[in-house]
Amino acid sequence: MGDPAFLRLWAGSTASGLATWALPFILGLAVLEGTLTAAGLGAALAARTAGFLAAVPIAGALADRRSRRGVVLWSGLAAAGASPLVAVGAAESAVLMAAAAAVVGAGQGACRPAFQALTAEVVAEPRRQEANAALTLSVRVTTLVAPGATALASTVLGTGALLAGTAVLWAVAALLPPRGAAAPAAGPSAAAPGAAPASGPASGRFRLLADLAEGLREARRHPWFVSGLGALTAVIATGYSATGVLLPVVSRDGFGGEAVLAGALTAYTAGALAGAVLIARLRPPSAGWAALAGLALYGFAPLSLLFAVHPAVVIAAYVVAGVGIELFNVPWFTAAQREVEPSKLARVSSLDFLFSYGLAPVGLALIAPAADAFGTAAVLAVCAAVCFAAPAAAALAPGARHFTRPTAPPPEARQGR
Structure with a gap:
């Protein structure tokens, strides 16, 4: 992928990913230093999540109606401007810190569907899987190298200086990506059959709810997307939650320290790196089924925590889970860019991020009380079962085998001729 336009897009996306990762880590360091309370950290991260969830669907509609490049620009600049205010608020005002974190989260959420749609504008279809692999590879390298x-x-x-550095990263994310194709012509919003087009000054106004409904209808036209998104959401809400909440507990109580926790998280990232490299070249004949099988591999992560096994088994399970998640992610993004109508791609992508990542905090909030009520082993067993079963169920949806929309049979076939 030596195309200069893609390299600019890759660099901008990488900068946004690094800035996104850095904020909670830097605020965590502030807690360790005693300059920020744990409650303040929680409030800032909650505000960032709220901003993310509020901005994702709006940005998806804007990116389809206006310019994907423009949405990346303004969302990045908003996050860049708010990042230093997080540091000011941490020192002086919890309200200011939370408000600034919400703006940063909104910038993060707004750029996600816009970047996804901009990739389809910048990269030709035959090279998109390789391009998406390169984009996800940068994310994994960031999570592996950036903490140290x-x-x-x-x-x-x-x-303060570190948060100012994230502002620079957001500015790079805003200014560096190239201009893509012209904004796609948005199809008319749904109206009653035979209704006349709207007229008057209101007809040219941006109608957010109508555009969001149109994006939802486009998503429903692709059964493989709806079922795959359900499976992804289930895996993130259970498997990721087990990693985030129960892995530290099992590492402490079952293995006597933090070594397994650190090793498993590193192994997961290393596996994801290997998966991204592999899927850049791999073209399975049944791409959708192969991707869903990769997603199901995450079930080995909670399963490895369920039994008294050697630490190497847990490490190996997280390597497998990391490989599998990228065997799913890259074909999933590539299929959406290929199959979804271009003028609705950002809105459909926003549904992807909204459901899969938006429901993750629910799983994180519920898994600890569930473990207290039913026991850690029972919760881990349910998480593993869901991770295996949800992708298997999604594989039964029409079009899931190749991540393509099934074509209707010709009229003669429907009439039994």
Whole structure:
């Protein structure tokens, strides 16, 4: 992928990913230093999540109606402007910190569907799987390398300076990506059959609810997308929650320390790196089924925590889970860019991010009380079962085998001729 336009897109997307990852880590360092309370950290991260969820669907509609490049620009600049205010608020005002974090989250949420649609504008269809693999590879490298680099930088820089660095990253994400194709012509919003087009000054106004409904209808035209999104949401809400909440507990109580926790998380990232490299070249004949099988591999992560096994087994399970998630992610993004109507791609992508990532906090909030009520083993067993079963059920949807919309039979076939 040596095309200059894609390299600019890749660099901008990587900068946004690094800035997104950095905020909670830097605020966590502030808690360790005693300059921020745990309650303040929780409020800031909750506000960022709220901003993300509020912005994703709106940005999807804007990116389809206006310009994908323009949405990336303004969302990145908004996050860049708000990032230093998070540091000011951490020192002086919890309300200011939460408000600034919400703006940063909104910038993060707004750029996600816009970047997804901009990739389809910049990269030709035959090379999109390779391009998506390169984009996800940068995310995994960031999560592997950035913690140590940020911790090292914190020895000479304070929280304010580090957050100012994230503002620079957001500015790069805003300004560097190239201009894509012209904004796609949005189809008319649904109206009653035979209704006359709207007229008057209101007809040219941006109608958010109508555009969002149109995006939802487009998503429903693709049964493989609806079923796959349901499976992804289920895996994130259960498997990811088991990793986030129960892995530290099992590492402490079952293995006597944090070594298994650190090793499993590193192994997952390493596996995802390997998966991204593999799927850049791999073209399975039944791409959808292969992707869903990769998603199901995440079930081995909670399953490995269920039994008294050697730590190496847990590490291996997380490597497999990491490989599998990228065997799903890259074909999933590529199929959406290929199958969804271009003028509705950002809205459909926003549904992807809204459901899969938006419901993740629900799983995180519920899994600890569930473990207290039913026991850690029972919760881990349910999480593993859901991770295996949800992709298997999604594979039964029409079009799931190849992640394509099934074509209707010709009239003669429907009439039994």
